[in-house]
Amino acid sequence: MYPFTELARGFKTYWRGVKWLKQHPFYLLLLLIPSLLGLIGVVVAGTLFLQNHAALLKIFLFEPGQGWLWVILYYLALLFFHISAFVAILLIGFILSNVIAAPIYEVISQAIEKEFFPQSTDELSFWQSFRLVPEELKKMLLVGILSLAFFMVPGLNVLALFGAAFLVSWDFYDYPLARRGLKLGQRIRLARSDAWAMLGMSIWFTIPLLQIVLVPMAVVGGTLMGLEKLAKQKSLS
Numbered sequence: 001m002y003p004f005t006e007l008a009r010g011f012k013t014y015w016r017g018v019k020w021l022k023q024h025p026f027y028l029l030l031l032l033i034p035s036l037l038g039l040i041g042v043v044v045a046g047t048l049f050l051q052n053h054a055a056l057l058k059i060f061l062f063e064p065g066q067g068w069l070w071v072i073l074y075y076l077a078l079l080f081f082h083i084s085a086f087v088a089i090l091l092i093g094f095i096l097s098n099v100i101a102a103p104i105y106e107v108i109s110q111a112i113e114k115e116f117f118p119q120s121t122d123e124l125s126f127w128q129s130f131r132l133v134p135e136e137l138k139k140m141l142l143v144g145i146l147s148l149a150f151f152m153v154p155g156l157n158v159l160a161l162f163g164a165a166f167l168v169s170w171d172f173y174d175y176p177l178a179r180r181g182l183k184l185g186q187r188i189r190l191a192r193s194d195a196w197a198m199l200g201m202s203i204w205f206t207i208p209l210l211q212i213v214l215v216p217m218a219v220v221g222g223t224l225m226g227l228e229k230l231a232k233q234k235s236l237s
Helices: 002-023 025-030 032-051 053-060 068-100 102-116 126-131 133-152 157-179 184-192 195-206 211-236
Strands: none
Touching: 002 025, 002 195, 002 211, 025 032, 025 102, 032 053, 032 068, 032 102, 032 211, 053 068, 068 102, 068 157, 068 211, 102 157, 102 211, 133 157, 133 184, 157 184, 157 195, 157 211, 184 195, 184 211, 195 211
C-alpha cells in the first residue's frame, strides 16, 4: 500500500500548491508567463509539423507493400507516427516554458520557503552559487539524456509524456535542495525516496494541452515536498 499512499500524497500536495496560489494572486498571475510560453511553443511546433507533414512522412514512414498485412502495418505505423508527433509537440511546450521561466519559478519557490519554513531559509553567496554551476550542468545533461531516451528508444517513447512530467516534478522538488548547495548525487538520493509522491504530482501534467497551465502551478507543491524532505532529514540528524 506504500506506493499508493505516496501517490495520493503527491496528488494532494499539488492541490495544496493550487490553494496557496489562490491566496497569492500575484504569483498566480506571474505563472501565466510560463503558461503563455508553453502555448507559444506548442503552436509553433504544431504549425511547423503541419507545414512539413509530407516531408516527415517520407523520412519516418515506409512505403506499404502488397497484401493486407502490409496495409495494416502501414496504418499502425502511421498512427504511431502521429501520436509520437503529438507527444513531441507537447514536450516542446514543456521544455520551452520550463527553461525560459526558470527565474520565475525560483522567485516563487523562495517565496514559499520564506512563508512555510522561515527559520530554515538558506541564502547562497554569489561565489557559492557560482561553484554550483558544474552540478547544474550535470543535472541538465542527465535530464537531457533521460528525455532523449524516453522519446527516441522504441518502447520507451510511448512513455515520453509521463517521463517528461516526472522530470518536471523533480525539477520543482529540487529548487530548495539546490539552494542549499547540495551535490547532485545528494539531491538525487533525497528525491529518490519521494519518487512515488512526485509521480502522483505528475499525473496532472499528462492531461493534453491543459498541462500548459497545470505544470507551472506545480512549482508550489514541488517546493513544499522538497522542503518537507529537508525538514525531515534535519530532524533525524
